[in-house]
Amino acid sequence: EVELSTVRHQPEELEQLLAQTKFTKTELQSLYRGFKNECPSGLVDEDTFKLIYSQFFPQGDASTYAHFLFDAFDADRNGALCFQDFVVGLSVLLRGTVHQKLKWAFNLYDINKDGYITKEEMLEIMKSIYDMMGRCTHPTLRDSAPAEHVELFFQKMDRNGDGVVTFEEFLETCQKDDDIMSSMQIFENVI
Amino acid sequence: MAAGVAAWLPFARAAAIGWMPVANCPMPLAPTEKNKRQDELIILNVSGRRFQTWRTTLERYPDTLLGSTEKEFFFNEDTKEYFFDRDPEVFRCILNFYRTGKLHYPRYECISAYDEELAFYGILPEIIGDCCYEEYKDRKRENAERLMDDNDSENNQEGSMPSLSFRQTMWRAFENPHTSTLALVFYYVTGFFIAVSVITNVVETVPCGTVPGNKELPCGERYAVAFFCLDTACVMIFTVEYLLRLFAAPSRYRFIRSVMSIIDVVAIMPYYIGLVMTNNEDVSGAFVTLRVFRVFRIFKFSRHSQGLRILGYTLKSCASELGFLLFSLTMAIIIFATVMFYAEKGSSASKFTSIPASFWYTIVTMTTLGYGDMVPKTIAGKIFGSICSLSGVLVIALPVPVIVSNFSRIYHQNQRADKRRAQKKARLARIRVAKTGSSNAYLHSKRNGLLNEALELTGSTEDEQHMTKGTSLIESQHHHLLHCLEKTTGLSYLVDDPLLSVRTSTIKNHEFIDEQLFEQNCMESSMQNYPSSRSPSLSSHHGLTTSCCSRRTKKTTHLPNSSVPATRLRSMQELSTIHIQCSEQPSLTTSRSSLNMKSDDGLRPNCKTAQITTAIISIPTPPALTPEGESRPPPSSPSHSTNISTTTTSNIVKVSAL
Numbered sequence: 001e002v003e004l005s006t007v008r009h010q011p012e013e014l015e016q017l018l019a020q021t022k023f024t025k026t027e028l029q030s031l032y033r034g035f036k037n038e039c040p041s042g043l044v045d046e047d048t049f050k051l052i053y054s055q056f057f058p059q060g061d062a063s064t065y066a067h068f069l070f071d072a073f074d075a076d077r078n079g080a081l082c083f084q085d086f087v088v089g090l091s092v093l094l095r096g097t098v099h100q101k102l103k104w105a106f107n108l109y110d111i112n113k114d115g116y117i118t119k120e121e122m123l124e125i126m127k128s129i130y131d132m133m134g135r136c137t138h139p140t141l142r143d144s145a146p147a148e149h150v151e152l153f154f155q156k157m158d159r160n161g162d163g164v165v166t167f168e169e170f171l172e173t174c175q176k177d178d179d180i181m182s183s184m185q186i187f188e189n190v191i
Numbered sequence: 192m193a194a195g196v197a198a199w200l201p202f203a204r205a206a207a208i209g210w211m212p213v214a215n216c217p218m219p220l221a222p223t224e225k226n227k228r229q230d231e232l233i234i235l236n237v238s239g240r241r242f243q244t245w246r247t248t249l250e251r252y253p254d255t256l257l258g259s260t261e262k263e264f265f266f267n268e269d270t271k272e273y274f275f276d277r278d279p280e281v282f283r284c285i286l287n288f289y290r291t292g293k294l295h296y297p298r299y300e301c302i303s304a305y306d307e308e309l310a311f312y313g314i315l316p317e318i319i320g321d322c323c324y325e326e327y328k329d330r331k332r333e334n335a336e337r338l339m340d341d342n343d344s345e346n347n348q349e350g351s352m353p354s355l356s357f358r359q360t361m362w363r364a365f366e367n368p369h370t371s372t373l374a375l376v377f378y379y380v381t382g383f384f385i386a387v388s389v390i391t392n393v394v395e396t397v398p399c400g401t402v403p404g405n406k407e408l409p410c411g412e413r414y415a416v417a418f419f420c421l422d423t424a425c426v427m428i429f430t431v432e433y434l435l436r437l438f439a440a441p442s443r444y445r446f447i448r449s450v451m452s453i454i455d456v457v458a459i460m461p462y463y464i465g466l467v468m469t470n471n472e473d474v475s476g477a478f479v480t481l482r483v484f485r486v487f488r489i490f491k492f493s494r495h496s497q498g499l500r501i502l503g504y505t506l507k508s509c510a511s512e513l514g515f516l517l518f519s520l521t522m523a524i525i526i527f528a529t530v531m532f533y534a535e536k537g538s539s540a541s542k543f544t545s546i547p548a549s550f551w552y553t554i555v556t557m558t559t560l561g562y563g564d565m566v567p568k569t570i571a572g573k574i575f576g577s578i579c580s581l582s583g584v585l586v587i588a589l590p591v592p593v594i595v596s597n598f599s600r601i602y603h604q605n606q607r608a609d610k611r612r613a614q615k616k617a618r619l620a621r622i623r624v625a626k627t628g629s630s631n632a633y634l635h636s637k638r639n640g641l642l643n644e645a646l647e648l649t650g651s652t653e654d655e656q657h658m659t660k661g662t663s664l665i666e667s668q669h670h671h672l673l674h675c676l677e678k679t680t681g682l683s684y685l686v687d688d689p690l691l692s693v694r695t696s697t698i699k700n701h702e703f704i705d706e707q708l709f710e711q712n713c714m715e716s717s718m719q720n721y722p723s724s725r726s727p728s729l730s731s732h733h734g735l736t737t738s739c740c741s742r743r744t745k746k747t748t749h750l751p752n753s754s755v756p757a758t759r760l761r762s763m764q765e766l767s768t769i770h771i772q773c774s775e776q777p778s779l780t781t782s783r784s785s786l787n788m789k790s791d792d793g794l795r796p797n798c799k800t801a802q803i804t805t806a807i808i809s810i811p812t813p814p815a816l817t818p819e820g821e822s823r824p825p826p827s828s829p830s831h832s833t834n835i836s837t838t839t840t841s842n843i844v845k846v847s848a849l
Contacts, residue, residue: 034198093205137682
């Protein structure tokens, strides 16, 4: 466990990050300035992360989904996000190929990172997404809505019907679905 | 949105890619950034001192001077910098606000100068951080009081006042003896008579001279007539004064309830009661006792002495501490009295006849008076007696200086704590309002966005500029993010807004809800709650909302971030298809039109055109849930809504979203 109050974490060198990501130097600089401004110690722990992410969704509870996101970004599993984790993840999401993006999404859904998405994992993810919407929605959130959504997802993705979705199945289905393909591209120019 | 959050927005948007494979419908398009500039350094020249910062730092707060295009007015072409002819010291704090998101108040700064600077730069003082807010408010209050005092004294010195009525002049004369000579004379005369009255009361009881018969008489009985005349004169003066004050008081009810008037009444009552009761010999004993109340006349001096008033006030405010001291003393007294009683029970001819009788001994010993009228005789009694006197020193002598020094500290602290609590409530309320503002803003812009699409279809492009409000880029990006989430889950946010009746029908994976049914549900719950909460205040709306929501979902929200208490159930939204209705505003009832008056000004001109207009009227919603808290009698709501449903005209045009 890293002690955030006393340790000041220095990121990797700019050149190294340039090599690892697809951002330009100015982009990396501005990203780091924002990051460092928010987290002067250089590390984001899970609670701070949840707090920050929850501010975007004032009406719901974003903490569960933030937890999954945190796990997805924290590549070296040390319980804290450093700038490198942050920027490598962002590079995949914003500048990666569709294949890489889909791999990232698969990694997010696969909670225990065993290479298979089970129904339970998907249900948890789905519930966390619905939680972010909060309670006052229309149409009203039924308790069975996440489960139904999971069923729909599995019907689409699970080709061989073995109850789990592997990356190949996931990739194949997504590449055939135009909606998903087009929506993957909408965040191209975020930075 | 807070500065920090804005920095993380790109991250949140990127992470939204995680929703894409799960969503069942296509995502809305992202807002385009028209002119995407690389982040550049801008120079702010404030009275010669140059500050430099990134442009994006300033743009975090678009509703301030520096964050908006207003700063362009200060741009100096020759030097390519923004020049402000203001105080550079204060500007440092202001710039730090943009950098860190927290506004601090420097203690060395004058409060009014600081306020002026904040007003110039368009920053609300409420944003001052917790660390400095209390100090800021204290200084501001002091300043306000000082200004008020100055104004008052100015007014007093001015001879010419706006003509006050005779009554008001009298009241001012009574309250401020220095306003006129007559008032001063009156003040001294009453003071003199209070002194005379008190002295006569005292002298009355002094024995002066003997009467044949070897009986010593007090002066009061010897010179009964003289004293009676004096007493009458004083009481007459006091009565006249009281009646005059009663006449002049701006609020007679409040005057009667005030402490000073009660003292006045108590001071003169015994005399009148005595007049009435002189004949009756039986109650003359009681009458004599009443005379003791005449000593209260001395309290009338508190009108003349500021110090006395302050003492009374501080005692009142320190009452809890004194009460606790009394309580602990009582406990100690009871304990020791009991012990002494049982210790002395054995000895013969002991004065400690009962526990209450021992109270006297305990009190005298603990306060180290030691009269000596009661002394313990047994050894055990003496031992406990000495313990009692030692502990008396501790119990009494120690807390007294502590209490004295405490009460100025506690007194101020209490005031500050109450203030902080009141301020905190107010600040939380403001934060809630800001949050609903942001979620309202999202729905506004969503409606605007959808309207934009609709307008493009209908071709009335000249109305487009009415639609686009000045939402900042960050806001539009945030709204786009929320919109994506809605699309992923197939639900949509509900916020109350009389105009948010952009009704869109659903496709595929979520069901239609019958409008009437939904409305009925809402009305039922509102009807249930209305008898219990008569007041159309905000709190009752909260109750209505949470009951409505909880009725449907059976779970109450428990989240710090949710602004559910502030959201009110209002409109219905379904996704992807837009209904545009032609409204006939004159045909609506007055309540509807008052709601419509809150619509965008841009929308109203559209109603005039005969073609498909973009006038949006709200669907029939129970009037009990109006946000401005207009109260409507519950029985009228069902009929009201049915009225509305019949008046909504039928030119409904369905336009599919792109």
